[in-house]
Structure formats: structure tokens, C-alpha cells
Amino acid sequence: MNPTENMNSTRYHTLNQAQKEAVFHRDGPALIIAGPGSGKTRVITERIANLIREDNIRPWNILAITFTNKAAKEMQNRVNEILGDESRGLAIGTFHAMCARILRQFGEPIGIASDFVIYDTDDTESLVKSIMKELNTPDRFKPRQIRNRISTLKTMERTQDSAYRLGSDSYLDDLSINIKNIYDARLRRANAVDFDDLLNLTHTLLTEFEHSASFILDRFEHVLVDEFQDTNLVQYEIARALAQKSRNLVVVGDDDQSIYSWRAADIENFHRLIADFPEAKTINLDQNYRSTGHILEAAQIIINKNSGRTEKNLWTDNSQGAPVQLLTSSTADEEAWFVANEIRKHQNSPNVKENGFGVLYRTNAQSRAIEDALISNGIPYRLVGGTRFYDRKEIKDIVAYLRLIQNEHDIVAFQRVVNTPARGIGNKTLSMILQTATDTGTSPVAIAVKLVSEDAIPGIPSVTSRAKKAIQLFTSVYEHLASMRDTNNVPQLIDAVVTKTGFRAYLNTLDKDQPDRSESRWENIEEFKNVAAQYNELEEETSLHLFLEQVALVSDVDQPENNEESVNVTLTTLHSAKGLEFPVVFLVGMEEGLLPHQRSFDDEQMMEEERRLCYVGITRAREQLYLTQSLTRYLYGRSTSGSTSRYLKDLQNAGIETSETPSAQSVTSTRSYNSSYTRKKYNLGNGLRESQIKTENSHHNDIEPFKAGDKVRHGRFGIGTVINIKQDGSDWEIQVAFESQGVRKLYQSFAQLSLQN
DNA sequence: ATACGAATTCTTTTT
């Protein structure tokens, strides 16, 4: 027996039967259904290592696609741990990153230059906005809405028949298509692609330009896709194309953890896979190594209520553990203080200390109350999600300068920086420049340069001498920076942008009554320089566009963690919690309207996705799970009252063993909980808030807000007649027949109905 | 052209 085999036998004997099957499965496609905590990552990494080590597959012939850059990095690290240097050349990355790489190298036949830039959601929204302005679109259409529709159109057009319709509003459809056409043309001219293009263009390249793409199509002997339930149709087809030759497509996923259908992820891909690869072997990883019996049981009660799932039989050898704890508080602050206090109590138990606490919520807005409570209690925490570092205004400004230096056709970047800091170039001058650029097919920068040159140019409107001076301020900065481009590295370029534009002074004027804020903006810029410097050291060939690509594709979740050891509390949305686990999990805001979110109420499919979100949240917990709700909460600056989430009720009805925390019971009857947790807060200056909640709360419950027959108005649905009204806990469930939208059930606390005469 | 205050919209989730 050679040493390798020896090592491997010990290495593999801790795998269970199903895991071994997945690791050792060889020729042909496979579908691995991996329940939460079933050792999925280990299976994938062992499989890759095994392919390289035992089957002598060369690393660069293996492609592993993950959902986030963070997951990619983790996978890479874990393969490295097993193989060391032998893993060099392995292709691991997200769909978007992989597509960007392919397009840079092979995009030329489909008209994509190798130095294209990537527009993120923000950039595309500004582009849409300016197109809408040019077209004089009625204001009832919001750029955000149109942008989303364009994105949906772009995901659909590739794959469905060309006669697609988005909804019932055909005017809106036509408008969206119209704007989309202009939008696409502008992107191409700006040498830019958006997230959808990255996928679509790669798909086109792989399926319609096979000859040009043959290098890539022939390259991969094994293709692995992680988080398969989150892929959309185009992504699936890209994976299929890449695996067409070898047929070694192995996907790992769990339909119960599909939480991205709003981003066009499509569970149908499971069926497509089986149709396209009928020989695919299905492997079920159903042993859970993560959670206690109680937690797993709770998770199953929740998920079993969804229909159309693939049948599963999750089980665990772990002990039953502590019962799930429920807490009802009267305000969101109180809920937050409860969390903070429990964290303090458990903070020093050994296992928890190391691996920490997860506080999970449905919406980013909920983090604030938790943060306040943690700060007041001196508990350090890490916040994932929210605004991406690169999305901060000051960073985006600098990035826009860099982008414009790299590519003078980048209109969005031009619009952003031309008058930042303020130079006296107003709306009129700006739109004239943009219009002329569009008409003449040149870049806005070139127009600006011509405008300040001595003589009048035919075809270009003249400008006042004042405007000319303003433009000159811009062009001199631009020309200086552009001249540095080829001889300086990214950190040097950033420095130049900052000094040439007088950025520091600009920051001070930006928020002049809040020196703290401009200081923190400045720190962000320093941090940005550090990132650039690190990048500069890491990459041998450090071109500006590669750096910009990283800025566009890296999400907040992927950001370097602040590695202070004392930080063991993580605050995150349920979406970003995927793939994480904690000994102790708090799932907060278990209220109707939040979880499930109100926006999903009308749609059965969306409601099932909410349930899956809840399931994902519960299954993050290893030992202890807290589910908390608050009877009132601030929403849009207004105190609103909510009712117990149906998921909590499901658990209670199923009779699972739970324990209500003692303080929770006293909440409704006495004020003792209130005083111990909230008074500190009160002293911090939120007294007004507290009293507002109480008054609002007390009359919400008792007085029937409407009666049957009342005419009411709803913000979205318009005017209707109340058919029926009944009390549901502290809330009122109102049935309304709307004139245009039919009969709907609404909750008083969320619907914001007003009486109409 | 800008600065300041008023009005308005917004919050689901993110590669």
C-alpha cells in the first residue's frame, strides 16, 4: 500500500456512504442533493482533490463554479490544504467572474473588446435614468423599476420565444423594450457590459460561435456547480455548454434552500438537467452533522409545509440538545436588548466563544436596532451586507475617475465626475455635451476637449465663456490623469485623482456640519488605497481594467473580514447567511409582514420562498436557536404593529418542545422586562420613541379601523370596498374588493388603508 | 449655477 492510499483511507473513512458515492463518482453527470449541514463543501473539495490525485486529472481541466467569491476562496483554500501545490491551475470562481474572464480572452468575435468595463446595478440605473430623461418618460415610471424589467427581459430573451411579455401593462412592456434597446446600444458604445451581459454574451459565444470558443469548450473534463438551486437558465446553459463534450457535469444543490428566484434563479434547472442528462446519477446527502435534533426538527416542520419539493429524509446522530427558545417583546429595541443580553450570558462558554453568534434578519433595516443594543452593551460585532464598501459615494466617485481614464467612452462615469467636485458645469451644459456626443458618435470627453479649444467647431453649439472655463477645469484634470495612465500603478492613480481634484476639500464641503462624516469618508478612501495597494502586490500584471473588474464583481460578503479575535457576533440578512453556521443563532423579527415579507403575500410561489428563507435561517444553528418577535416596530419612520409569524405558529402547533424565556412571559403582563432592558436605552435619549410606541400600540388593538361597506383607498391597489373585517391577534385582517385588482386580504398594520368618501 | 429647505419616496433579498 503506497503512502498516498494509506493517507487516503484514513482521510475517507470518516465519510458516510452517500458522501463517498459523491466523492468517488466518476464518469458522467451527477446531481447531488445536499441538505443543510450535510458536509457539502467537504464532499466537493474531496472530490476535486481525488480527481487530481487519483485520476491524474490536471487541475486546469477542472472547473468549479460557486455562488460567491467567498465560497470560491474557501473552496480553493480547502483544496490547497489537501493537495498543496498540486492544485495549482484549478479554475474556481463565480459565474460572473468566469464569464468576465472568458469574454476578455475570447469576446472579440462577438464584438467585445478585451478591455471592457463592467457596469454595476448603480451604474445601469443611472444610465436608464438618463435615457428616460431624454425620452421624457412619464414620472410614474421609476428608473429602478425599468432597470429591473430590462434585467428580466435580458435574462428571458436568450432562452424563451421572442414573444415575451412581462405583465399585463403592455404600454410599460413596450416602453421597457424601447429603453432596453437604447440602453444596450449605449452600453456597447461605452465598451461596457452589465451583469446580465456577462452571462448572455458568454452564452452566445459558447453556443453560436463554437469555433471561436473551442478552446474553452474543449478545456474542462469536469465541471462542478455549487448552489445549483440558485442558477438561472442562462447560467445553467453555460454550464451545460462547458460540459457538453465531457458530459461530466456534477451539480450540488438543495431545492429547499433556493432563495434567489427574484434574481431569476430557476428550480426548473433540476428538471432540465435530468432531461438533458438522463444518465445523471442522483445522490442524496441527508445526514445532518450540524444541528441538534431539536433544531433539525423545527426546520423540518417549517419546510414540510411547502409543496412540490423533492422528497427528503434528513436525519441526525446529534443529541436532541436544548429546546428552541421563543421570545415575544413589545418593541424592536427590547428584542435587540434581549439578544445582546443573551450574547453576554453565553459569551464565555468555550465552543460558542470561538465560533460565535449569528443574528439573522429579513431586511437590512433591522440591523440598526441590534447594532445599537450591541454597542450599548460593549459587544463588538461584524455586519455583513448592507451597503457594499465600493458603493459608498466617495469610493464610487474615485472609481468613476479611474474608469473614465481607462475608457473615455464611459458615459456613466463621465456624468458622475464631470462636475464632481463642483466646477460650475450645470445640467444644461452637461446635457448639451452628452447630446452632441450621442449625435456625433464620439466620446463626451472628446466633446469637452473640443469645446475648450480655441476655435468654434462646426456642428458643436458654442458655449458661454463662463461655461468654457468650467469645462476647462475638468479637461485639465482629465488630461493630466489620462497622461499618467500607462506609466503609473493603481494606487498612484488614485493618489493623483485625489490631489488633482482637491478631493479632501470637496469632502469637507460635502458634509460640512458633520466633520465626523467627512473624516470617515476620508478613511474609506485611505482604505480603498490599501485595497488597491494589496491588489497591486498580489497580481503580477496589474492592469487598471482588472482592478476595476474586481471592484465591480466583489460583493460585501466577500470583503476581507476584520480579523479581530474578539469579534464573534455576526449580523446578517437571511440571504447572506447562506453557507454560514453558528453555535447560537438568533432569528429576529418573526412577524407577519417581515418574515414572511409583506411583498410576498399575494404570490404563492413567493410565499414558498419566504418559507425556505426561514428554513435556511433555522438550519444555520448548531446548538441553540432563538426565535424572536416584536409586537411593534418602526417602519418608514412610523411605528407599526405586527402579529406573530405563521412560522412561529407552525412550530407551536406542531407541539415541538420550546421554551419561552422567562422575561418573555413577563413582557405582556408586567413591565419588569421593559425596565430591565429598555430603560438604559431610554436614558440614551430615545425616550420619545418609547412613549410613541406605547400610545400607538394601545389604540391599534381595540378600535375597529373600518367596517364592512366602507370605501377605502390603498396606495398600490387603488379604491375598493371593505367586504369583511376581523381581528387577528393585535392586528385587523381586512378583506377588500378593489375596483381594478379584485378581492384582497390585507392587514391593517401594513396596508395603510385610508377612508375614501 | 448653486445652496438651502421642502416634499417625496422608500425597504426585501444581491452576483
Next chain:
DNA sequence: GAATTCGTAT
């Protein structure tokens, strides 16, 4: 309630 947009005055 905050952030963005709008309107008016300088």
C-alpha cells in the same frame, strides 16, 4: 427617519 429629488432664492 433618511436619503433623494424638487423648488425657490440668491
